[in-house]
Amino acid sequence: MLDHVQSNNIEEVSDTINDSDRRLLELGYKPEFKREMSLLAVLGISFCAIGILTGSSAAFQAGLFSGGPLGLFWGWNICSLFMLLIALSQAEICSAFPTMGGLYFWVAKLKPDLPVLAYCTGWIYAIAMTLTGTSGNLTVALFIASLTEVGSGRTLTRVEITAIAWGINILSGVINSIGTKAIGWMSSFNIWWTLGGTFVLVVTLLVKAPVKNSADFVFTDLENFTGWSSKGFVVLLGFLQAVYSLEGSETAGQVAEEAIRAEFLAPMAVIGSIVGSWIIGLAYMLALLFSVQSVSSIQATAFAIPIAQLYFDAVGKHLTLMCLSVVCLAQFMAAVTAFTASSRLYYALARDNAFPAKKAFMALNRYQAPYVGVWLSVFVGCVISCAYIGSVIAFQAILSSAAVAVMLSYLQPIAIRVFWPSSLEVRGPFHLGKWSWIINAISFGFASFICLLFILPTAFPVTAQNMNYAVVSVGGITAGVIVNWFLWGRFHYRGPVATTSNEKPRISPLDR
Structure with a gap:
C-alpha cells in the first residue's frame, strides 16, 4: 500500500529530483514518464478536452430547441459559474495528489477504507473517456459529412460516415502513440486555434449575417420544440448544452x-480551462x-x-465551408x-491491480506512450461506431x-470531501482554505x-423514438462495473500499489 512507501528511497535522491517527482515518490510511485509538458501544454490538454467550439457547435441545437436564446445565454453563464466551483474543488484535490489517474486516484486516497469506491470510479470514468473520444470522432465524421453536403450537395450514407469515423479513430490512436511531446x-x-478560430467565426457571423437579431431576442426569447408545457423545465433542459460543453477540465490530472511542476500547473490548468472556456464560449x-x-x-x-444550417443561412456556402472546417479541426483535437x-487511466488502473493484463497496459513504447491503452480505446471506438449504421438512436443512447x-x-x-471533510489530510500548494x-x-x-x-x-409525449435512453445505458454501465467488482475486482484490488520499494526513482533530465 502507498502508506508504506520506503522513506529511504525519497531521501536517497532528494537532492537530484524535482519537486513534482519528489511528491510522486511520497505518494508511492516511481517516476516513469518524462516531464515535458509546460503550463501551456497542460492547460491545452484540459482546454482541448473541453473543446469549447466543438461542444457549443455540436450541441447548440439542443439548447436552441429547449429554451431558445433565453435558456442558452442564461444557462451558459449559470452553468459556467457552477462548473467553475466544481473545477475549484477538483483543483484542490489535484494539487494534493498530482498523479496519473485523476479522479480515480483522488477517491482512492481520500477514502482508502472503501476501495470499491475508487475501483468503480476508475472504471466508470475510463469507460466515459473512451465513449467521449468515440463520440468526438463520430462528430468529426458528421462535420465532414456536412462539409460534403454544403460543398457538393451529396449526402453521405451511414456506412460512409462510419468509415470516416473509423479513420478518425485510427488517426487519434496514431497521434497518441507518438507520445507526450506530440500531445x-x-x-x-x-x-x-480555438482563440483565433473563435475570433474568425464571431467576426464572420456578425459581419456577413444579412439580418442581426435584437437584444430582446438574444436575452429573452424562449423557444420550445420539446412538447413539454412547463417553461421552467424546458429552460433547465437547455442547461444540458452548457454542461456538456464544459466537461473535461479535469483531464489535466491525467x-x-x-x-513540470504538476502540483501547481495541473490545478491551474483545471481552473484556467473553465474560465477561458466560459469567456470564449460566451462570445x-x-x-x-x-x-x-x-x-x-x-x-x-x-x-x-x-x-451547418445556421451558418449556411447566415454567411452563405463558401464561408460556411470555412467555418465548419475551423470547428471540425478543433473537434478532432478534442477527441x-x-x-x-x-x-x-488504463495505465493508472493497471498499475494498482484494478485492471487486467497489468504488464501490457503499463508498457510504454519508444515515445513514452501507453500504447496498449491507446489502441484499446481505438478498438472500442471503432466497434461502437458500427452501431451508427444500424440505428442512430442506439448510438446516441450509448454515447449520451x-x-x-x-x-x-x-x-x-467531491462527495467524500463534503461528508468526510478531514479526508484531505495533506494539502497541495493550491487549496481553498476556509471556503473549501x-x-x-x-x-x-x-x-x-x-x-x-x-x-x-x-421530449413529450415520450415515444420509443424520442426517449432519453441515457438512464438505460448509464444503468447498464454502472451495473456492469459493480458486477465486475464482485466477480474480479474485490479479489485483486486493495488500493494504490507502491512502485518505489525496490527501485531507484528516475532522475529528471530537467535537474541534471
Whole structure:
C-alpha cells in the first residue's frame, strides 16, 4: 500500500529530483514518464478536452430547441459559474495528489477504507473517456459529412460516415502513440486555434449575417420544440448544452506525471480551462444568437450537423465551408485528448491491480506512450461506431451516457470531501482554505442535480423514438462495473500499489 512507501528511497535522491517527482515518490510511485509538458501544454490538454467550439457547435441545437436564446445565454453563464466551483474543488484535490489517474486516484486516497469506491470510479470514468473520444470522432465524421453536403450537395450514407469515423479513430490512436511531446504540441496549438478560430467565426457571423437579431431576442426569447408545457423545465433542459460543453477540465490530472511542476500547473490548468472556456464560449454563443436567421430552418435541416444550417443561412456556402472546417479541426483535437485521458487511466488502473493484463497496459513504447491503452480505446471506438449504421438512436443512447458517466465520476471525490471533510489530510500548494467545504457542498448539489437532469425525458409525449435512453445505458454501465467488482475486482484490488520499494526513482533530465 502507498502508506508504506520506503522513506529511504525519497531521501536517497532528494537532492537530484524535482519537486513534482519528489511528491510522486511520497505518494508511492516511481517516476516513469518524462516531464515535458509546460503550463501551456497542460492547460491545452484540459482546454482541448473541453473543446469549447466543438461542444457549443455540436450541441447548440439542443439548447436552441429547449429554451431558445433565453435558456442558452442564461444557462451558459449559470452553468459556467457552477462548473467553475466544481473545477475549484477538483483543483484542490489535484494539487494534493498530482498523479496519473485523476479522479480515480483522488477517491482512492481520500477514502482508502472503501476501495470499491475508487475501483468503480476508475472504471466508470475510463469507460466515459473512451465513449467521449468515440463520440468526438463520430462528430468529426458528421462535420465532414456536412462539409460534403454544403460543398457538393451529396449526402453521405451511414456506412460512409462510419468509415470516416473509423479513420478518425485510427488517426487519434496514431497521434497518441507518438507520445507526450506530440500531445503537448497539439494541445498548445489547440489553444491558439480555438482563440483565433473563435475570433474568425464571431467576426464572420456578425459581419456577413444579412439580418442581426435584437437584444430582446438574444436575452429573452424562449423557444420550445420539446412538447413539454412547463417553461421552467424546458429552460433547465437547455442547461444540458452548457454542461456538456464544459466537461473535461479535469483531464489535466491525467497527465500530471508528464507535467513540470504538476502540483501547481495541473490545478491551474483545471481552473484556467473553465474560465477561458466560459469567456470564449460566451462570445461565440452571442455571435450565433445574434446571427440566427430562422430557428425553424435549423430544426428542419437535412445537414448532418444542424449548426451547418445556421451558418449556411447566415454567411452563405463558401464561408460556411470555412467555418465548419475551423470547428471540425478543433473537434478532432478534442477527441484525440479523450483517448489520451483514457489510455493514461488504463495505465493508472493497471498499475494498482484494478485492471487486467497489468504488464501490457503499463508498457510504454519508444515515445513514452501507453500504447496498449491507446489502441484499446481505438478498438472500442471503432466497434461502437458500427452501431451508427444500424440505428442512430442506439448510438446516441450509448454515447449520451458518456456525459452522465463523467458527471457521476465528478461526484465521487467531491462527495467524500463534503461528508468526510478531514479526508484531505495533506494539502497541495493550491487549496481553498476556509471556503473549501462550502464550495464542495455547492458543487456536490449542482453535480447531483445535473446527473438527474441528464436522464430525464427531453421530449413529450415520450415515444420509443424520442426517449432519453441515457438512464438505460448509464444503468447498464454502472451495473456492469459493480458486477465486475464482485466477480474480479474485490479479489485483486486493495488500493494504490507502491512502485518505489525496490527501485531507484528516475532522475529528471530537467535537474541534471
